[in-house]
Amino acid sequence: MELEERARDSADNCVACTSCIAVCPITKANREYKGPKLVGPAHNRMHFSDESDYEETLKLCSNCKNCDITCPHGVAVSTLNMLERGRYYQQHPEAHTKTDEMLCHGFKMADMLAGIPLARTFANIGMGIGEATGIMGTMMSMGGVNLAPRPTPRYASTYFREWIKGYNQTGGKKRQVAYFPGCYIDTNDPDVGKAFVEVMNANDIEVIYDKRWVCCGSPLVVGGYLDEAREHAATNVSIILEYARRGIPVIASCTSCALMLKSEYTELFAQSEMKEAAANVYDDFEFLAIMQEEGTLKLPKSTDGKKLIYHAPCHLRAQGMGLPALDMLQEIGVNIENADAGCCGMSGNYGFRKENYETSMKVGEKLFNTIKESGASEVVCDCGTCREQIKHATSQPTCHPIQILAKAYND
Ligand code: SF4
Ligand code: SF4
Structure with missing residues (x-):
């Protein structure tokens, strides 16, 4: 409707x-x-x-x-x-250009590589050699794909979807949550998803991964593939509503995915079932903050004193819930300050386009300088592509806040 x-x-x-x-x-x-x-x-x-x-x-x-x-x-x-x-x-x-086709449909390539033994290893080696020698950009341009001069995210040797199938979850399993990893965590950075599972298990919560999920559609929307994005929305919304009927919340650790599921589907496509589904979706730290308020969250104390700096992604701020990850990490004693220096300039696949590279790096200048001057040993940020931008511009290591929290449970 x-x-x-x-x-x-x-x-x-x-x-x-x-x-x-x-x-x-x-x-x-x-x-x-x-x-x-x-x-x-x-x-x-x-x-x-x-x-x-x-x-x-x-x-x-x-x-x-x-x-x-x-x-x-x-x-x-x-x-x-x-x-x-x-x-x-x-x-x-x-x-639509070949660059649009490639950048907006990254999930197709990731799925294809999942089915071929050693394909990811060879793809990663090829990307490494291509970038180091400068051949990558030339070959891509010859094929009509114009990418920015920056590293392409590597494929994980084991995707999150493969890892969780064989993982024996610990804890009393008092309740369940359904995890929406999104493409980046699933296929490029599964350690974030593993950390989420560890945190949930430490609180006696079992994590369900549903293999029917499809890409949230954020890259399709920015590329102008609205009809395809609407199809992705319909698939994900029907799955979210199934979980809603079973009283199982859906959690995302990627801020762009969470924003799509929580508000962009409804804003773009104006369907009432999208609004209904949105009420059952939470950002991971938003969910943890709710648990804390209910008194059901066991929080660890951090004993690691190393200095960290936090960057709040624009798509987190757009969710209008403050900065729950920063608040929680500070509360457990993590030595972390807010960079508070605006947009990093990456915006999903925007900064991966050759024609946007200069603008993307200029947008992030204030953030990059703040990070470099902070003396922090690592940058903490909830968005995968922001982390790619920060690594590229500052050469600093980065991680997701859920990884800092998971580590505190093990300290
Ligand atoms: S911020 Fe002001 S100018 Fe911009 S859309 Fe809103 S009302 Fe219009
Ligand atoms: S702030 Fe500017 S770049 Fe960002 S969404 Fe609005 S119009 Fe687009």
Whole structure:
């Protein structure tokens, strides 16, 4: 059933106050971009009078959502932008490039490699040699794929989905949660998912992994593949609703996945079942904070005094729940400070595009300098692609906050 409140109607609430322009990191870093007010609400009003109208600089929006976080009148600026981008590609599917195809469908390659013995090892070796010799960029460009000069995330030798099948979960198993790892944790960084399972088991909770999950669809949305994203949303929403009926919450450790499941499906596609499913989805530390309030969380004390710095991803801040991971880590005695230095510039696959590389690195400059000057030995951040950006720009090691918490249980 279609909801009455639709993101596109929110354009009419814009009073042109320009607050969104002041916080848009792309407007600051790249003067070509016409900015959220014009590209989002103003343009949406215009295009309803002329369907063929298209704002060319819309391609520069990274969907970071800082405009939505700030707008005092509830205008869903980034969603207007993504709907408009999707509308354009529905009318012009031939405009999609090979780079779009590759970056927005990373899950296809990851799934394909899962079925071939040693394929991931050879893929990783190939990427390493290609990057070290500069051949990678040349070969990709010759094939029509234009990637930024940065390391490509490597495939894990064992995906999270494979690891959990053979893992004997400990603990009393008083209750269950369903885990949505998302593509990055599942296929590139399964240690984050393992840490989540450890934390849950330490609290007598069993973690269910459902092999029917599909990519949350965030890369599809930013690439303008809205119809495909809607199909992914429908699959995931039906699974979430099954768990909701069984009283089992769904938890995500990736902030972009959590944001998709919790609010973007509803904002983009305006279906009432999406809103219903969203009520059963939690960010991992949001869920832990709720457990703490209920008095059901056993928290460890951290004995590791090493200095850490925390970066809050834009897609975490867009969930409007504060910074639960930072609060909890500080509470258990972790020596961690908030970088509080804005967007890292990566925004999912935005910074992986050659044409966005310079803008992406410029956006993150303040954060990179803050990290370098902090003297911290590791950067803690809830988003996988933010961690990729931080590693690339600062050469500092990074991890997810759930890994710090899991370690504290074992200290
Ligand atoms: S912050 Fe909101 S109301 Fe102000 S210009 Fe931007 S979209 Fe319009
Ligand atoms: S989503 Fe980010 S890049 Fe796009 S208009 Fe909003 S603030 Fe700017």
